[in-house]
Amino acid sequence: MKKIAVVLLLASFIIAGCSNTETTKKDTEYRIGILLSDAGLGDESFNDSAFRGLENARDEFGMIFDYREATDGDPEGALTELVEENHDIVIALGFSAKDALENVAAKYPEQQFLLIDEVSDMDNIISITFKEQEGSFLVGMIAAMTSKTNKIGFIGGVDVPLIHHFRAGFIQGVKYVKPDAEVFVDFAGTFDDPELGRTLALAQIEKGADFIYHAAGFTGYGSLQAAEENNIYAAGVDIDQFFVAEKAVVTSMIKKVDQAVYDIAKTLHENGKIEASSFQLGLAEDGVGLAEIRLKSLTPEEQQLLEDVTNKITSGEITVEAE
Structure with missing residues (x-):
């Protein structure tokens, strides 16, 4: 079966970025922040997969990233810290982070966010879900x-x-x-x-x-x-x-959370920004x-x-x- 990879699904990001008249700076060190889901790093599953995607982006593109684990029950505080560290995009991992992310996104309308495993209608939040x-x-x-x-x-x-x-x-x-x-x-x-x-x-x-x-x-x-x-x-x-x-x-x-996160980082590296939208990845999209x-x-x-x-x-x- 021919697979087209998640990159293809994000092609609309790339097209939108290429149509921008601003000069893209591929040599810029872009920054990504991520709030891990409840189990945290070392879960041998969902969180570790996303973390690996960021590690791959760091190794290939020189991407800088930081992460938080909201083990104290304050995801809004953790997300706010990541925003205030001037990351180009802040990722919230997991459906349970939706409310906290939307609250923070409302306070920082110019900040770009990514929500994985849930869908948000807010303009500054990209949503990626999967057909599990x-x-x-x-x-x-x-x-x-x-x-x-x-x-x-x-x-x-x-x-x-x-x-x-x-x-x-x-x-x-x-x-x-x-x-x-x-x-x-x-x-x-x-x-x-x-x-x-x-x-x-x-x-x-x-x-x-x-x-x-x-x-x-x-x-x-x-x-x-x-x-x-x-x-x-x-x-x-x-x-x-x-x-x-x-x-x-x-x-x-x-x-393939790792691939989705990697592709987001790649698009950011190549275009300087990502056009917000909602995507659902299944077998056809190699998600x-x-x-x-x-x-x-x-x-x-x-x-x-x-x-x-x-x-x-x-x-x-x-x-x-x-x-």
């Missing part, structure tokens, strides 16, 4: 192909619409392959409690689940380890989490996908089915519902 349900559909197919008990588990972080995308797509993918399979669903209520993730996974295993998929941030880390300790299979999320549990993780649903499939060898028929469905989702022939 599409990548999760493919994980669900693999789970169904792998499961011998026909009992499969899903563990979400917080019970909110964003995490419903993962759950809904996953269940649709499972049912596409095995309509009679049973899917257990639990929400941890947090993205930052691996012991709770382990506990939830063990309860699902006790009920017969032999494949568990999580969309729970660092909480899900515990579920992957529980799967490995109990000799069942699992799938990671956001980044390739095979290294977390190398005897359990068959694949991961890749959410989500699958990590390498390991541990489980798909049959030729299973591999062909996975490829066919991927192409049908990309072309729009199959629509994966978000709820």
Whole structure:
């Protein structure tokens, strides 16, 4: 399948920038500030992916960046600090940062902001969201192909619409392959409690689940380890989490936050600014996908089915519902 990468989706930024009569200074050291989501740096998932995108931009373009973790419960204060450090763009990572970001954006109308995983209508906020349900559909197919008990588990972080995308797509993918399979669903209520993730996974295993998929941030880390300790299979999320549990993780649903952040930085480097808008990245835009499939060898028929469905989702022939 030909992939066009997230860069193409941001082409409108570049076109708009090129039409500007102002001289672009590619040698300028642009500055980016980022407020990480609740679990913070080291979550082996969402935050680390975004951070890696900024590191890549720093290494390639000489971009300067700084970050904050609002562990004190004051995201507005953290965002304000980043604004006052004169960053060219300030990023808020995660749906829970929306209200704080909009409050700060209203106070600094000339500052450009980026919100990832939620949508804002404010003129100085760019919004980037992902079609997590599409990548999760493919994980669900693999789970169904792998499961011998026909009992499969899903563990979400917080019970909110964003995490419903993962759950809904996953269940649709499972049912596409095995309509009679049973899917257990639990929400941890947090993205930052691996012991709770382990506990939830063990309860699902006790009920017969032999494949568990999580969309729970660092909480899900515990579920992957529980799967490995109990000799069942699992799938990671956001980044390739095979290294977390190398005897359990068959694949991961890749959410290319790193690529999206990198592309924003590249556009800023090349054009000096970014035209505010809203973008949603799915399989067609190479915004989500699958990590390498390991541990489980798909049959030729299973591999062909996975490829066919991927192409049908990309072309729009199959629509994966978000709820």
